[in-house]
Amino acid sequence: MTNSSKRVADRLLSVAQVAERLGTSERFPRRLIEERRITFVRLGRKVRFPESALNDFIAAGLVHPITIHTWSAA
Template sequence: MSRQIDRLLTVAEAAERLGTTERFPRRLIEERRITFVRLGRKVRIPESALNDFIAAGLVHPITTRRRAA
């Protein structure tokens, strides 16, 4: 069984991808709102977990029909 291994992002890389400072991903980790991997004292965020977090916040536009005047 072949399993694809996720790329592990540093907090700085995750912050850059989210367009924020490092404080935001660190808060997500502290509050356990995102999956992360602890490697000794270092923390990494799997790329798929970041993609899932972004997808969970996706808001679709509301489409309305305009009435003919």
């Protein structure tokens, strides 16, 4: 499956669905659209998010924990 056919096969999510998945109000996904920080699709007056775009957005914000080494004095 190519990249373009994968994107076409993506499930499209509404603003409410994205907000629920992110645990935010609907204002946050709308702000992401306004600031062009996430890929979205316009369908007439409606806006939808490809599920892969949401997954990419979440992955881009992932912060990995740091490992702290404790040194013992011998």
